[in-house]
Amino acid sequence: MQAVQFTEHGDTDVIEYGEFPDPEVGPDDVLVDVKAGALNHLDVWTRRGLPGLDLEMPHIPGSDAAGEVVEVGDDVRAFEPGDHVAVSAGVYCGECEFCRHGEFPLCKEYHILGEHVRGVHAERAALPAKNLVAVPDHVDWTTAAAAPLVFQTAWRMLHTRADIESGESVLVLGASGGVGHAALQIAAEAGCEVYATASNEEKLDYARDLGADHAINYEAEDFAAQIRDRTGRRGVDVVVDHVGAATWSDSLKSLAKGGRVVTCGATTGGQPQTNINRIFWNQLTVLGSTMATPGEAEDALAKVWDGTFEVHVRDTLPMSETAAAHDLLENREGFGKVVVIPDEEH
Template sequence: MDAVKFTDHGGTDVVEYGEFPDPEIGADDVLVDVKAGALNHLDVWTRRGMPGLDLEMPHVPGSDGAGVVEAVGEHVSRFEPGDRVALTAGRYCGECEYCRHGEEPQCVNYHIVGEHVRGVHSELAAIPEETLVAVPEGVDWETAAAAPLVFQTAWRMLMTRADVEPGETVLVLGASGGVGHAAVQIADYAGATVYATGGSDEKCRYAEELGAEAAINYEEDDFADEIRAITGKRGHQTTSDGPSERRRSDDGVDVVVDHVGADTWSDSLASLAKGGRLVTCGATTGHAPETNINRIFWNQLSVLGSTMATPGEIDDVLERVWDGTFEVRIRETLPMSETARAHELLENREGFGKVVVRPDSEL
């Protein structure tokens, strides 16, 4: 088979596409004929190399993908050849105290397909049964491949960790990216008033198309100043059922979704109203920002970490993707032989939504 691969960490020049040994499936594995894969910033960081990440080389990346079941291991019971499936990326040990209590994202042995182990940007992939979900007929392969990782991440951030309620206000940073464009739609679905940031006027218009009431071009304006000005004018928020119990009348939003990291951290905290919650799932611009601790304790702020989602949460959000409630935006679809270009699209923040790659044999 052909696969995307790299043998060393580095720039986009280390990314290759070519012959690779066919995968061997274990008793709990499903062999998938991959029809499409999708990229995340995780692929960029894996390619560059992260502290503590020890990969078997050559490494096949890819934490998002979808295709048709070719064969199954002897212990597999949920799928059979011909089924349409998509990868959900996260693997849990099923044995530690967190798994036994149903808190899979906190599993002490948790790891991600494509980051810690071989990924799915290849013509064939052997995938553990537990990391697959069924894809209904009628859902195109680009959508099936691009939805799971970002939508499960955004769903858990907003619906579980931040517990957003109708009538609250939510600021989503980087609304044109994968997690960002999912978070705008989910926050709007939850009944919140949504604000967003984008790096251009075009990206801001895109965020408003997805459900944001207003979007701020952070290349031109300080988004924290703009948010305080907007929310100060709005005052106490109401819903059809009356005022939200959580909404404060002071400047700022109730929830900030920050997956950017060091470059936005201070302004994210400054954008929160008293009692507000900052929820984060990543740090693409750096993981060690300076923090004004005074602001956190004086304003009674909460900082919430979030990673991926539980199987039940994945089912909840993907049901709404499959039925069209949420839209997966695809910025570009490329052959896997052009995966280096796909990495550049993410690194240069070009376009809106997800970047999809398909095996050259599928095009």
């Protein structure tokens, strides 16, 4: 089969699209004919090389994909050939103390397909059945591929970790990205007043179309100052920050007393300076979040499949042009997700 792959970490020139051995199907696995894959920023970080990351080379990237089941292992009962499925990339043991209590993202052996082990940007992928979710036949492949990681991540951040309520105010940073545009819609659908930041007016207009009540151009304005001004110096109840060092201080400044900031990543760096005085004096809560449980993923994706939430795809490229797809992410071009299609399907 053909697969996106790299044999060393580096810039986009390390990415190749070529022959790779066909996957083997174990008793608990499902063989999927991949129709589309989607990129996330973790694909960029994995390709560059994360501290402590020890990958089996060649590495196939990709945590998001969708396709048709072509074969199932002997012990699989949930799927059969012909089913449409999407990948849910979190892998867990199912046996540790956290898994026994349903907190799968806290599993001691938790890892993510495409980041810690070989991923799914290939013509075919053999995956544990528990890492697949059913997709209704009416949902197109690009939507099915682009939705799972970002919508389950944003759903857990807001509903499980931050426990948002109708009437609260939520600031979503980087609303033009995958997690950002998912979080914006989830907060709006929950009845929250949504503030969104993006880098230009085109992105802000689209954020408004998705449900943002207020839009702030962070390139032209100090978003923390704007939040204080627009809320009568109160601040917001919740900040969704997946940006990291570049925004962390202003995220804390944007919170109301008793507010909470929830984070799932740190695109600009994971070691920001923190004003601890502000945290204890204003009694702020800092919440971490990673991926989601199977139930949370199903809840979030059900609202994608029925059209409640929109997955915006900024561009679709053949898998042989995955390097260009990485460039789109790194250069922050456009709004929403980038999808790659196996060349034979494109």
